[in-house]
Amino acid sequence: SQVYPQVGGPPNWSGSLIVASLTGAFGSSFLYGYNLSVVNAPAAFIKKFYNETWERRYGFSVDESTLTLLWSITVSIFAIGGLVGAIIVTPIVKFFGRKCTLLFNNVFAVTAALLMSLSLLAGSFEMLILGRVIMGVDAGISLSALPMYLSEISPKEIRGSLGQVTAIFICIGVFTGQVLGLPEIFGQESRWPYLFGAIIVPSLIQVVILPFLPESPRYLLLEKHNTSKAERAFQTFLGKEDVSHEVEEVLAESRVQRNTKLVSVLQLLRTRAVRWQVITVVITMACYQLCGLNAVSVLQAMASPRDKVHAVPFKNKMLLFVFQGLVIERLGRRPLLIGGFGLMIVFFARQFTTDTDLLFPLSGGIPFVLTGEFFQQSQRPAAFMIAGTVNWLSNFAVGLLFPFIQGGLQTYCFLVFAAICFAGATYLVFVLPETKNKTFHEISQAFAKRNKVSLEMQEMNHYSGERKSSTEQESNFTSSVDNGETKKGIV
16 A cells, blocks of 8 residues: 555555654653753752762862862763764764664663763762763764654655654653652652663663664665665555655665765865755754753753752643644744744743743754755765754853853843844745755755756756666666675666
8 A cells, every 4th residue: 555645645654664763762862852951950969979079089078169160061061972973973874874873872871871870889970970971972973863864764745744753852851851850759869870870761772672673765775775675664664565666766866966975074065056055054053052942941940949840841842842743744844943933032022021931942853854854865964963063062052151141141141042043033034945845856956046056057966867878877876686685886
């Protein structure tokens, strides 16, 4: 049976597609969200642990400024690890593939969980700090590898909806970290290491389930040149036997590219045909982090009692992202992004008279979706590295600078974020095309004029492979049969 029963009708979500997205997100973006919030509840206990360790080693208590510095490093160094992960993700996904990268990444998560959960027993706060760095590396890799995997296993008709799984599970992770930090659960002096040990659970679940699911069929075709495995992967994810159309569509992209050599970050930055796509990803990702949501979380933690769980804004965010996932293929990426930043400005205006629980953006995980849609297969890893680097640098900047901004501007500190949202929305109004249900070629055409690449040149670049004679195409794609498997190779 066909996945799409009628033209324009809603596609069927296969069981394998759902399991792959949920399992991948639970062991990846969930842990990112969890580690953003998990350090807030036990902050007082961790500082006490730092002080006691310092006194035992050196014979005197640590001064307040040094303790504050140690705590700031503990919190912010997660973003530094994330930056490292975003930088190294390109060679990893090239060597291991998308799915196997997610599996390999659990080594970082389990190692970090053991270091952080055993730090109190070992009497070493360095283990906790090192664990936060390693956990950041895990998050940096997963926030690039997971959207890449989801965008390549999903039909374009539901690509945006499936991409929202990343954002939804980030919110679930934040919410879970806050709930487990309650005094009635692990928010006690003797139990706070369990908050970090719990990281092992999502990792183990992913390790058990994900190996039974296929690798990205596009990766198998375009980078491993294994047609038979790619066909089986398509059949599994799409829930149908006849996948010849999907295979031919991907092979057509491969013929257009003429080779599947991955593009480096420097090469991508120098490519005129994707210049404005790169700029749009950078600005959208930066605005997503600099829009002030993380700052509101920091402000709540600073201004409220330890045992109060700030679950309301993140619960609202989670519900909003679920709603966004349902409507993104109907409304499109462009109105949700522009409208989201516009509403953020309205909500910032309400900060002067209402509680910050009302604040949440509509942009969600759309920046990650756009990164997967803007670029062809050979450019995608480099694009996600750029997006991830901007994401983590912006995240680190907010955590580092917001206390100073808040101290200097007080209530008016949110005007800075309102200005960022306004600038981002204005840019998107004039530059961002709608990408829902569009192929890479169609999206590239929408940027052609702005990139100062003629439509004729775009057509030549994309369809030059189609104009070749069958003899020439045969020379580009050689087939060999090995143990019953057809493998495609590029000469």
